[in-house]
Amino acid sequence: MLAALNTKRLPVIYGLLWMTITVIHFVLLKNVYGFSPGTSWGDSLVFNILFAILGMGLWFMVRFSDLHKKSFTELLFYHLTSATGILFIWTGLSFVILRKLLQSDTAYLSFLSGSLTMRIFLGILYYTVHVITYYLIINFRELQEKKDRENQLQSLLKEAELNLLRSQIRPHFLFNSLNSISSLTMIDPVKAQEMVIKLSAFMRYSLDTRDNTMSTLEKELHHTDLYLDIEKVRFGKRLQIDKNIEETALAWTMPAMILQPLIENSVKYGVYESTDISRITIEARITPDYLAIRIGNPFDEDSSPHKGTGTGIRNIEARLKHLYGRQDLLKIVKDKDYFELELMIPENVR
């Protein structure tokens, strides 16, 4: 029923309704009042086609009489005037046309003259039904539009929020890396160039990724390696990586920019907060339904100034929920001295 309010279908439905009314009108005149088929058709067609046309015009009158801005008395006056006008035109025109058209049928002509009161009542009924239906349609459309706008706003907000979260992680990493490059240009230009290239490749992948971009584990690992290589220049021996990746897992499809931010989180809690060697472990294997990724890092509860979950992890959780419609894909295991993330990637997005 609501789908029927679609703009394209409305005129068709309107036409069909009037056709039905015309046929009923015809049957009534022919069978109940006993007029000839020609006379019955003439009366039925003239009256109904005329009102159908006037009714369409009524749509614009209703549309532009803003329901919210007018007081009730104003509205009543407005419709009384327009109803009178329309009834006058409708009956007047119909009478003139029919008198000319069916002037030979005298029985009908006297019936026509006597039917004016009935026609006026019928006209008022038609008018009222039209106006009420039009108001309902307008109201429904406004509601729909409002809902659409709200939905649009929601998704825009969400995107802005994700972008904000993403941008919060970047600057310090970027500026510290640039500082390392600034240092290397003087001490080891070849290494400096290498780092610029890696940083560029890293930034490109990060910037090209949208919230629903899909990638593979292999690409994600490559991107993570770029990141880790850059961090290794900064932290040297303090950053150690243990990787254990199943060969068959590499081709698995997963959302882009998921793995590296999680590793970045581990580096932040592990390496940034440790004066010693920090060993970060990355494992990936295929289980019957999932690609299971495990990321672990040592963690000193006492020295960590960041309490609670980092923005990086919250961002990933939001994206996974958005893509897979599930909230249980990222598990956090936090121990006194060890931090572990377990990520499950289903085979298909929803």
Next chain:
Amino acid sequence: MSDKLKVLIVDDEAPARDLLQNYLARLHNVEITGECENGFEAIKTIQENPPDVLLLDIQMPKINGFELLEVLDPCPEVIFTTAFDQYAIKAFEKNAVDYLLKPFSLERFSQAIEKARQRIIQADEEGMTAVQHLKQNLDDDRQVLDRVVTRLGSKITVIPVEKICYIEAQDDYVMIYSELGHHLKERTMKYFMQYLPPGQFLQIHRSYIINLSQIASIELYEKNTHLVILRCGARLRASQEGYKRLREIL
């Protein structure tokens, strides 16, 4: 001050230290007294060979740049070098000579070093280091303490506030009793009441601030006096007013 400006580098990233080394080598009348990877190393090096100027990163493991300054006495002139710009205001409030945002140019760096040199010459003339202000100013805009850094000789202890059992006033100092032992800190009771997480600590006496989660029991001692017994074994007298506050909270 000797002719040469003695400079100590404190940064946890090797390339950042290399860059400072490289820049300093191009300047005249400066001498590098050392390079430290973290606050613990810095304390040791500073005690063995006090520098005139500290080139200090803020984000470092275990104790950050600001916390390191807290336990230094006397404190050298400080130039912060960091990738974060959100600490700049705080740094200048602490009377830092300069605040260099990574990456920075040699020109900008040498300006900072010259500024430090001028300040030291001026301070020598006036007979006090400008940095004494720095220590006094350290108390302000911190929101809530989550750890306290103390120093005994060259040994630094970082005490997470949850591990504090109670704090006792001792003249101009306080003694912090925690799972890690007891540590003297050059701070007032007022400071701790202001910056310890509210709702977690309470002053029960002019001389005692206790961690509420450490309370084992409360006993009547004499008429109008109560003893608060803490899990760490301490038995502390609560003043009348302190006891009233305690009853309100519990």
